[in-house]
Amino acid sequence: MIESTELTSGWTVRPASPAPGAPAGAKKWKLPATVPSVVHTVLLENGRIADPYVGQNEELQHWVGRSEWEYATTFTHDPADSRRTELVFDGLDTVAVVRVNGQEVARTFNQHRSYVVDVTDRIRAGANDLTITFLNVRDYAEGIRAAAGVQPNGNPEPFQYVRKSACNFGWDWGPNLVTAGPWRPVSIRRYDTARLHTVRPSITTTAAQEPDGGLPARGEARIEVDVEVARAAGAAARELTLTIECGGRSASVLLHPGSTTARAVVELSDVDLWWPHDMGEQPLFQLTVTLQADGRRLDAWSKKIGFRQFELKPEPDEAGSSFVFAINGIDIFVKGANWIPDDCFPSRITEDRLRQRLTQATAANMNLLRVWGGGIYESDAFYELCDSLGLLVWQDFLFACAGYPEEGPLYDEVAREAQDNVVRLMHHPSLVLWNGNNECIWGFWDWNWKQELDGRGWGRRYYTDLLPAVVAELDPARPYWAGSPYSGDPERHPNDPRHGNVHIWDVWNQDDYVRYADWNPRFVSEFGYQGPPNWSTLTRALEPAELDLDAPAFQQHQKAEDGGAKLQRGLSAHLPMPSDFQEWHFLTQVNQARAIKFGIEHFRAGWPRCAGSIVWQLNDCWPVVSWAAVDGDGRPKPLWFAIREAYRPRLATVQPRGGSLALVLVNDSARAWEGTVGLELLSAWPPAAADGRALPVEASGQFDFRVPPRGTVEVPVPLEMQETGLPSAAVLAIRGADISGSGRLLYFFGEDKDRITTPARVTARSIRVPDGIDVTVTALTVVRDLVLQADRLDPAASVSDQCVSLLPGESHTFRITTVCAGEDSPALEAWCRHPVLQAVGLKEDGIGAPAPYYGSGAPRQSVPGPV
Template sequence: MTRRQPIDQGWSLAVGNGSAVPTNVAGRRVPATVPGCVHTDLLAAGLIPDPYHGDNEAQLGWIGESDWSYRTTFSWTDEGDDRVDLVCDGLDTVATVILNGVEIGQAANMHRSHRFDVRDLLRPGDNSLTVDFASPLRYARGFPDLPHGYDKPYNQIRKMACNFGWDWGPALVTSGIWRPIALQSWSVARLDNVRPLVSRNGRVEVRADVAWAGHEPLLLTATVGGVAVQVAVAPGTPHVEAGLTVPDPAIWWPRGYGDQPLYDLEVTLATSDGRALDRWQRRIGFRSVVLDTTPDEDGSAYTLVVNDLPVFVKGVNWIPDDCFPSRLTRERYAHRLRQACEAGVNYLRVWGGGIYESDDFYDVADELGLLVGQDFLFACAAYSEEEPLHGEVAAEAREQVVRLASHPSLVTWTGNNECVWGFHDWGWREQLADRTWGAGYYFDLLPKTVAELDPTRPYWPGSPYAGDPDIYPNEPGHGSTHQWDVWWKDPDYAGYRASVPRFVAEFGFQGPANWSTMQHGYHQKAADGDAKIAAALEAYMPPHRDEDDWHYLAQLNQARAISLGIEHFRSHRGRCMGTVVWQLNDCWPVVSWAAIDGEGRHKPLWYALRHSYAPRLLTFQPRGDTVALIAVNDGIDTWQEEVVVRRIALDGTELAAIRLEIDAPANSALTLELPAAVATPGDERTELLVAGGVWWTYVSDRDIAYPKAGYDAVVESAPDGTRVVVTARTLLRDLTLFPDRLDPSASVDTAMVNLLPGETASFTIRSDRPLEAAELTTRPVLRCLNDLR
């Protein structure tokens, strides 16, 4: 039977000869963790400060300019196997592997594994293994320059692009053995790759590649759901197919539409007399997925159809949750993805400047019913189609498509992030002249790879992409769109209402991290980011008096911007079938577009997502010269309810009202028109509409004279923490509690609550220590917009 011997102990790290490093690092050999990387090892050894804190990032650039060497000694026993391979699941990135003083291979791609036959080099007892890493920056600079975002040539090396810095992330260019490394011993034959092609009707087609070291007939057996099939394998056969059908399978559904049953699929390879040689096991789910891009009177659709049901994508973009992905555990992934689910998210787009996410990430997504779109790893740059890059791209694409084929949560492959758009719009043509830029990957190599290896999933050439090379790639009426005119060109987020795109794969608005997170450093990586925040605050919010006001208003304005965008897009459900917010998560303390900050805390935006992504959404929307109430129903049942729409004065006095009946079928958006007597204000600055807890103001908050806050607040113990109960004596706008200002461990269950006079709101706080009642009920912990008056 195939055996795997991890090589994860006894590693040490030293800088390579000739590298210019600080004196406290030069000549030192320190313990190393594998999987890991240079930054985390130097940090653990106390040789560098935390890269995420203060301005430490800027002081650590020498790490990416240096060569590094990992070394260990391991014991091996010869048990007579035909083959022993050294399997490197992830080397980051430019590596030379040396066993017992003999170079056995080189690597230059973080995004693929490497396997070396070492049977003849191993010796019983102790063996030495060295992995030398060349500076990734020097390697990348060794190729002719091609257009790319930011200031480092990340597009010349198959390495996580954002490791070189991004407009939300630090430049912490590292090296290391970032995924497991092990010896694999085997005889006769082994399963090289297994990819199940799964259909909703219960059909499973198993495609297996077999590597051989012997010459005898074998049996391949596939088992799932109590059904098994066995196929004879002639000696030397490289590819084997086995098909079976599970009767009446339980269907895997996206969250919100049904359950997520998973079946164990086991594939075994054995000799004809039954001696087991190798085994492969994964969980699969029975479902179908189609990308509907049918032309219509509005352009052409981009609709994800799962199990014949068109799904409105309520999505977020996912970036690597740590600059050093080896630190990410299954528990960390599970926590972050549950946070996404709790915010109403049903879809994660794994962005093309990061990594092909781990099986832990996808396993959790399978369990939670999250849909995942995975980008191939190209972002905001031109990429050479010549060697050595071409061969690396081809190998990584084949490996990753096969590796992820079993996961029902994976529903789309996308060729790149903003590369096709960049070629058309960012002045690359003149810089490139007649050089290649990646089109051969996006329109030939990658679609052919997906079609060959995993035809059960759709492929889309780029994000954004209009579906036709003759149409502008970011045309809102066709395919997928990135909406960055709001923010980059003009931070007036009312601009989201200027169009109704078919599918918005990126849009975002910045806000600071939570207060306690910011105490580890104020980082702003976006060009003119602070100026854009300031411009948006001036347009929408009352003037701030101090840093406490600024922090509250900047976080609130971010939440308002994204809610406005989502609810506008959702109100046009049918024409628009997806919104994917940039971004769910951060990797360090930073002012950014994220809903969850770099230390895992919910920003107000997270609570706004939870409201705006609710299965049943009431939203006021402008329609022509008036306002309508839209009932959006993403549920599987008809929504029937009576709602009262009222126009009120700022003191709570009712000025007009109407009762409306909601009768919204499943998966629909119903427009409820309001009579002029209700919708039309007498004074835009002193009146608002309310319905079902939803408010509509006719002008921005800076132009509304909210009354001075009047409320009673009571703090009491609760079984699940501390409860703050607020009863309004005046209208209160966006009442929010920030308990992390008192205890960094503290969290709260709700935010941005609107109250009319006489109404009550309850906030439940969880924290590691008792919190003082007086501090919980006063500024800057308890805030509302009325404070600014």
């Protein structure tokens, strides 16, 4: 039987060759360490560097990534043990020399691969020394650049010359923290006779279509398992038996003497289908592969799999060519986000942390995450959680925003890396698409690469030849797409909105967010808008004096080119100018939320021509001003709440149509959506007294509607309800069951910078409840984007809603989950004070104690969710 022992403790780390800038005496360091880790985490744990996420500390640690480092430990060997002995490295970052008892046994050049080293003939009885020396990765990359020639790249760091996470060298949302170390487990493995070397399950599912057009529940499945076996010395003549088992069925095949490969097949009927979480359940089944000899079990591989049919449909039509995902025969609208590494030091990302982050994705009604090509192939736990949570995964191969050499050692490294990861991940039902690169094909077309390259290769061979060949050979049941963006034809512009998938970045970089409406794409796999992290995340990283747009430490946490000016441009188009940093923080968060909600609703209203929206980005890796919905400390920003609303299964949105307005009803569910909608055109001019009186109704009406399953319906808004003759302060109120989380939505005709002539006013009260605090806010005026920043009082607090808009007389109750609810908690009224409670146009003196309702009849409907 195989025996594997993980080498986690007993390691030491020392700088084998400290770079200039290293602290005095660093050469003598010998620091205790555990594995997995990287040098930065070891130095942090031993107090040798300051937290690079805080202030300007990032600039103080660049010597770490320019030094050589040695990890060392020992392991023992029993001389009576004659089994083959292997060292297994699940991930070495990146250029490493492995020695056993002073003898070199391996050199590695790729963070994204695993390595197995046979050390049977290198070990001795008793203690054995194992050292891993991590060389200066920049020196290696510069050597490749000198040999292969300079390739285009917007980042001065040489990330494309080494198979290492590109964003590790810094990005427009991430710090430059060049890591080194055994970032994934190291183990010692012993076996006799034989072991499983690779197990490759290819799963084909056919969904049984329902006669009424409903979602299929069951299907037929075929599991083909290709296995490669490693035989120990002297075992070539042994006959081996391979058995696969799944769903109560099994199959066995013999491996005759000398044979190292075999295929076994199991067919299953009437299996439960796996679905994304917003469409159905996620049944998982254990697939077990066992290797035996003479009835004795030698090795086993066991993973959970699921049965689902998936098809990517890039089909020509009258508008160009589609880019549609079909699950179990059902075309879906992709409601996704892009995923980056959740920490600059991935070795400290736990399964619990991943579960929290991925649950935040599903709670925001997302059904897909795209693992971006400038990061890493994620851990097994990531994909297992996506399987169980019902999150589809679009997986990039790891190329991003640069030309990549096609010659020399990199080509072979890319091939082995792709083979390793395709085989490792192909059993996951959540994984639906392999994608060749991020923005590399687009870069060749539009970023002035052609003149710089002068005919040299830039990576196209990877995307059009090598990678599709690897997928076709090893994972033929899963589709491959050459790039993001890509139009499906190498002779067609890769970001053509009529074909394939596009990235939309001119809006953030150049235009106002309402220009999303100028795009009519088939599928959007990147678009985003910036905003700062939550207050407690920002103040953990910066001192009070550094909370200033011009402070160097603040600018250290804004990596986007001209990011501050772009944020200012976005504010000036829509919102009043902030009077101080606190108001800037609030308004830029709100503007980010509005921008992405506007974009998502526009794209969803374009269904079925537009079949997907993947926001840039879900998460952050550190405290930074960025495009993320969840900040670097794991706190949802107002953007997250806006995405949750915009990705609801049933969406009502007001959209321009032919110079007029229409209410577009989008139904992603499997059942028809029927109901009645009421519309009211309300006048907010001249400004009503700040006493909660209802706004006058200028026009009203209602209509019945029916939206078919996975369909859309457009209803023109009557002309008399389109602000005819009224100033821009008018509001269109739309009410109906399931219209939004609150049962009604508001459409504002004017921009807040023009509409707000007097401050907003509310009353607020808070009470303790069993799991926290309830804060009820009642509007005395029109109030837009009411936000409760609970983390200002308790960094661990969470809040039920954000970005709530109210009409005069309406109320909303925020539920705050907090441990600060006992005797030592902040005073109850603190949860109602500015700036904990903020809204557009709401000043510190605009929050009063609860007052009687002055409108006619009963108070207006309480609004229980974001609108």
